[in-house]
Amino acid sequence: MERVPILKLGDILIVSIQIDLDDQSVLALQEDLADMVVSSGARGVIIDITAVEIVDSFIGRMFSTIAAITRMLDAETVVVGMRPAVAITLVELGLSLGGVRTALNLEKGVAMLEHVRGAAG
Amino acid sequence: MTVPAEAARRRIVDLFLSSEERLLQRWTQVSGASPDELRDLYQALRTALGSEDGDFADVRGLLAELSRARARQGHTPSDTARLVFSLKEALYEVAEADGGPEALRGFVWFSRLVDDLGLFTFETYSAAREKIILDQTEQLLELSTPVVKLWEGIVAVPLVGTLDSARTQVVMEKLLQTLVDTGSEHAVIDITGVPAVDTQVAQHLLKTVVAARLMGAECVISGIRPQIAHTIVTLGIEFGDIVTKASLADALSYALRRSGVEIAGAAKTRIAVRAERA
Numbered sequence: 001m002e003r004v005p006i007l008k009l010g011d012i013l014i015v016s017i018q019i020d021l022d023d024q025s026v027l028a029l030q031e032d033l034a035d036m037v038v039s040s041g042a043r044g045v046i047i048d049i050t051a052v053e054i055v056d057s058f059i060g061r062m063f064s065t066i067a068a069i070t071r072m073l074d075a076e077t078v079v080v081g082m083r084p085a086v087a088i089t090l091v092e093l094g095l096s097l098g099g100v101r102t103a104l105n106l107e108k109g110v111a112m113l114e115h116v117r118g119a120a121g
Numbered sequence: 122m123t124v125p126a127e128a129a130r131r132r133i134v135d136l137f138l139s140s141e142e143r144l145l146q147r148w149t150q151v152s153g154a155s156p157d158e159l160r161d162l163y164q165a166l167r168t169a170l171g172s173e174d175g176d177f178a179d180v181r182g183l184l185a186e187l188s189r190a191r192a193r194q195g196h197t198p199s200d201t202a203r204l205v206f207s208l209k210e211a212l213y214e215v216a217e218a219d220g221g222p223e224a225l226r227g228f229v230w231f232s233r234l235v236d237d238l239g240l241f242t243f244e245t246y247s248a249a250r251e252k253i254i255l256d257q258t259e260q261l262l263e264l265s266t267p268v269v270k271l272w273e274g275i276v277a278v279p280l281v282g283t284l285d286s287a288r289t290q291v292v293m294e295k296l297l298q299t300l301v302d303t304g305s306e307h308a309v310i311d312i313t314g315v316p317a318v319d320t321q322v323a324q325h326l327l328k329t330v331v332a333a334r335l336m337g338a339e340c341v342i343s344g345i346r347p348q349i350a351h352t353i354v355t356l357g358i359e360f361g362d363i364v365t366k367a368s369l370a371d372a373l374s375y376a377l378r379r380s381g382v383e384i385a386g387a388a389k390t391r392i393a394v395r396a397e398r399a
Contacts, residue, residue, distance in 0.1 A: 079337075082335055082336045082337070084300075087333070091331050091335065102335055104338060108304070109337075
């Protein structure tokens with residue numbers, strides 16, 4: 001099983017998914033991420049899916065689950081770089097990723113997290 | 122009394138080949154077409170009937186050409202088919218004059234052949250029509266989906282014409298791709314040119330908005346005419362938290378405000394200054 005690396009940049013954790021995710025990797029990623037948020041005290045998580053071309057409903061739900069987990073730990077999750085085909089697939093699957101913030105690219109994702117934190121004080 | 126099919130066929134072909142002038146004259150009279158057109162057709166038929174293997178490719182080629190030419194001149198496809206069918210009438214007179222049972226039996230065979238050829242002109246006509254319709258559909262798809270940039274970070278799709286699934290798919294993909302390419306965070310879908318909105322169209326619009334939102338962009342739907350607003354409410358379509366505006370101008374100013382551009386005042390002052398100078 002391949003593990004997805006989690007990078008730390010300031011108080012933001014960046015997860016860049018470059019592999020084809022199977023269900024095991026997804027579950028491992030959720031656990032690793034929760035551990036990392038607690039251990040590093042991160043305030044934001046960015047999941048970069050620019051390289052992801054295929055999604056199924058399980059992966060679609062993963063985003064919502066991760067967002068819910070990190071929110072419990074007082075960190076905001078932003079999903080960035082979703083391809084049009086992936087977005088259309090998720091809509092057709094009936095997943096609207098409620099509660100997940102999205103941004104067009106990594107740069108805008110970082111800006112969004114800063115903006116959210118600024119607003120929160 | 123039975124007549125062998127082969128003998129009947131031979132007899133009618135002989136009659137057909139031997140009475141060229143009479144046939145052509147009568148055919149021209151009955152169909153009202155120009156003798157030249159018919160002469161070419163007759164020659165091709167003659168070659169086809171005379172050949173061993175009965176190859177009608179040339180005849181069909183001629184008929185296809187004739188069908189197209191007459192369609193351009195404004196003849197209906199029935200006219201063209203009737204022109205071919207009228208050969209039967211001309212040949213029947215020849216067969217009747219001959220009077221033999223072979224000739225009459227052969228005439229039945231020949232008339233079936235002519236029927237096939239007549240129907241072939243009709244097929245050619247509808248195939249040509251079909252092709253035009255397909256081409257136009259394709260052109261319409263290409264034409265009807267421009268994504269325009271209104272401002273840095275704001276793009277718009279002016280939709281014109283009826284929205285069906287295929288078109289919405291094209292629009293959706295093009296819009297989303299443009300969002301990625303230009304890094305725009307705001308999109309305006311303008312439906313001023315959409316004549317009617319039903320539940321299906323609304324569903325398509327909602328899907329597009331949700332897909333854009335998934336990618337991290339906000340969509341505004343603008344250009345909703347009063348009747349359409351009425352229809353949407355009557356149908357009970359829920360737009361939820363999707364922003365809708367009456368005009369493209371409203372949508373643009375909303376998107377500008379959302380992206381942090383100040384527009385208030387500046388334009389008015391400039392106009393005032395110019396007025397003073399004049």
